[in-house]
Amino acid sequence: MSNTPEKFKRYYKFISFMLKYWNSDLFRQTSSIAINEGLPEDDEEHKFEQTPEELVEDLKQMGPTYIKLGQLLSTRPDLLPDEYLKALANLQDNVSPVPFEEVKEIIEKELGTKISKAFNLFDEKPIASASIGQVHRAELLSGKPVAVKVQRPGIQKKFIEDMDTLQEMTNLAVNHLEKAKTYALDEVFAELRRILINELDYKKEAQNLISLKRNLKDYEHLIIPAPVMDYSSTRVLTMEFVSGKKITSLSPLRQLENDFSELVEELVEAYLQQIINDGFAHADPHPGNIKFTQDNKIALIDLGMVARFTPQLQENLIELLLALSNSNGQRTAHILLKMSQTSEDSQKREFAKTVSDVIMESENSLAKDLQTGKILIQLNRLALTTHIKLPVEINILGKILLNLDQIVAMLDPEFNLRDAIKRNVTEIMRKKMLNELKPENFFSMLIESKNLVEHMPERMNRISEKLANDEFKIKIDAIDEKRVTDGFQKVANRITLGLIIASMIIGASMLMQVPSDFTIFGYPGLAIMFFLLAAAGGIFLSYVIVFRDENLNNKN
Structure with missing residues (x-):
C-alpha cells in the first residue's frame, strides 16, 4: 500500500487536471455531444482554450494510466473534435521507450534464461512503444521471426495505485453529483478497471490470440499471429511477426489501384461471427491495432481487450443488429427495452420515440458517415438520460462497430455497413441454428x-x-x-x-x-x-x- 504523501500527490494531480478541463469549452462540447444536445451554430468554429497538443502533454504528465485513457478517447469521434482525436492518436506511438538494459532484465527474469540463449537475434530498438509495454523484433533459434512484447517495469503497481485513486474519486462523484449518477460513472469505471487489469496479464492475451485464431481460421484474408507459449509469461508475450503498416497509413494511390470491397465484406462478416456466434470478440479494433500487409490482408495484432457475450445476449444482439440494418426504429427500441433494466423513473415512451427518430435519420448512411457504431453509443447515452439501464455489452458493441466504421471508411468509403450486416447476420444465424441441431x-x-x-x-x-x-x-x-x-x-x-x-x-x-x-x-x-x-x-x-x-x- 502506498504511503500518504504519494496518495496526496496522486490526488493533487487528478484534481488539478479536472479543475483545468471541467469548466472548459472542450468538456462542454464533449458532454453536449454525448447526450446529443449539440452546441449552438456559432460555436462550430470555436477555438478551445486548451490546444490538442496541450491535452496530450497533460495526459503524459499524469502517467501511463491516463495515457491509456487518452488512447481510448482517440477512438471516439463521436465525442471529440478531429484535431483532438489526431493528437490523442499519437499517444499510441510516441511514448518514450524503456532502456534496453531494463527490457533485457525483465525478459531474462520472466523466461529464466539469457536473451542470447533464447533468441538468435534481438533488436535493441523497439518497433513500437506504448503505455503498458513495448515491442521488439527478434528471431528464435529456429530462425522464425517473432515480435516480443515486454511490459514496462513497475507498470502494474502504478496502474493499481492510479485505479485506486480514480475509484475513490468516482465514488465521491457518484455520491454527490447528479450527472455522475446519470452517467453511471461507477459502472463505467468498473468496466475500465477490469479491461486495464486484464491488459496487464500477457498470459491472458496469449490465450485470446489462440482462441481468436481458431475461431477465424476460415477467413483467408485475416491474420491473427500465433503466440509462442514457451517464450511467453505474464509480462512477456512472444508471437509470430507480421510485416505490414498501420491501416491509417494506407496511401490514396493504393486505395485507387485496389478494390477492397471483398476484404471489407470479409472483415465485417468475421466481426459479426465473433459477436453473435462465437460470443468472443476482439473489442478494440481501432486503427492502431490493425496492420495492413503488402498482399492486402488484415492482421489483428493486439488482443489485450476482448469482449464476451452470453448465449442469451447473442440472441438479443442478433435481433438488435437486424432491426438496425432494416432501419426499424420501433423494433430497435423494443429490443433495447427488453434487454434493459427499468424503474419507476424510466421514461420508456420518450426513449422509444427518440430511438425511432435517430434510426430513421441515419437511414441509407454509408461508411464514410461513421454512423453505425456512433448510433449505438448515442442510444446508450439516451438510455442513461431516460433512466434506463442497458447492458454494458451494448456500449462495447457500439465501440467495436465505431472502430470498425473507421476501418471500413478507409478501405471503402462507399461501403454500406448496414446492408452488409443484414446479409451476414442472416447467414450466420442460419449456421448457428444448424449447429444447434446437433x-x-x-x-x-x-x-x-x-x-x-x-x-x-x-x-x-x-x-x-x-x-x-x-x-x-x-x-x-x-x-x-x-x-x-x-x-x-x-x-x-x-x-x-x-x-x-x-x-x-x-x-x-x-x-x-x-x-x-x-x-x-x-x-x-x-x-x-x-x-x-x-x-x-x-x-x-x-x-x-x-x-x-x-x-x-x-x-x-
Whole structure:
C-alpha cells in the first residue's frame, strides 16, 4: 500500500487536471455531444482554450494510466473534435521507450534464461512503444521471426495505485453529483478497471490470440499471429511477426489501384461471427491495432481487450443488429427495452420515440458517415438520460462497430455497413441454428422436456388447490377482456401442445429400448418418427410464439 504523501500527490494531480478541463469549452462540447444536445451554430468554429497538443502533454504528465485513457478517447469521434482525436492518436506511438538494459532484465527474469540463449537475434530498438509495454523484433533459434512484447517495469503497481485513486474519486462523484449518477460513472469505471487489469496479464492475451485464431481460421484474408507459449509469461508475450503498416497509413494511390470491397465484406462478416456466434470478440479494433500487409490482408495484432457475450445476449444482439440494418426504429427500441433494466423513473415512451427518430435519420448512411457504431453509443447515452439501464455489452458493441466504421471508411468509403450486416447476420444465424441441431443439443432438450413433465403434476396441483380455496389471483394491467380471454386460450392451447410434444418425446425415448426391424439412421424407426414429429411440433410452437406474438405486440 502506498504511503500518504504519494496518495496526496496522486490526488493533487487528478484534481488539478479536472479543475483545468471541467469548466472548459472542450468538456462542454464533449458532454453536449454525448447526450446529443449539440452546441449552438456559432460555436462550430470555436477555438478551445486548451490546444490538442496541450491535452496530450497533460495526459503524459499524469502517467501511463491516463495515457491509456487518452488512447481510448482517440477512438471516439463521436465525442471529440478531429484535431483532438489526431493528437490523442499519437499517444499510441510516441511514448518514450524503456532502456534496453531494463527490457533485457525483465525478459531474462520472466523466461529464466539469457536473451542470447533464447533468441538468435534481438533488436535493441523497439518497433513500437506504448503505455503498458513495448515491442521488439527478434528471431528464435529456429530462425522464425517473432515480435516480443515486454511490459514496462513497475507498470502494474502504478496502474493499481492510479485505479485506486480514480475509484475513490468516482465514488465521491457518484455520491454527490447528479450527472455522475446519470452517467453511471461507477459502472463505467468498473468496466475500465477490469479491461486495464486484464491488459496487464500477457498470459491472458496469449490465450485470446489462440482462441481468436481458431475461431477465424476460415477467413483467408485475416491474420491473427500465433503466440509462442514457451517464450511467453505474464509480462512477456512472444508471437509470430507480421510485416505490414498501420491501416491509417494506407496511401490514396493504393486505395485507387485496389478494390477492397471483398476484404471489407470479409472483415465485417468475421466481426459479426465473433459477436453473435462465437460470443468472443476482439473489442478494440481501432486503427492502431490493425496492420495492413503488402498482399492486402488484415492482421489483428493486439488482443489485450476482448469482449464476451452470453448465449442469451447473442440472441438479443442478433435481433438488435437486424432491426438496425432494416432501419426499424420501433423494433430497435423494443429490443433495447427488453434487454434493459427499468424503474419507476424510466421514461420508456420518450426513449422509444427518440430511438425511432435517430434510426430513421441515419437511414441509407454509408461508411464514410461513421454512423453505425456512433448510433449505438448515442442510444446508450439516451438510455442513461431516460433512466434506463442497458447492458454494458451494448456500449462495447457500439465501440467495436465505431472502430470498425473507421476501418471500413478507409478501405471503402462507399461501403454500406448496414446492408452488409443484414446479409451476414442472416447467414450466420442460419449456421448457428444448424449447429444447434446437433444430437447433444437435441438430447438436452429431451432432458428439459422430461423435467417439465415430471414437475407438471405438482404445479397443476398447486394451481387447482389455489382455485379450490379461492386463493388464485391474476394481476392484469389492461382491461381489454377479449384480449385477456384470447390470451388465456392461447396459453391453454400451448400448454396442451407442449404436454403432447413432451409425451411424444418420452414415449419415443421408451421405444428406443424396444428392438425393431424397422430402423432409421440405425435407431428404431417408430421412435425416430415420434422424435421428428415432436421436433416439428416444437419448431411450429416456437414459430408461433416468436413471430405471431411479436406481430400482435407490434399492432398495439
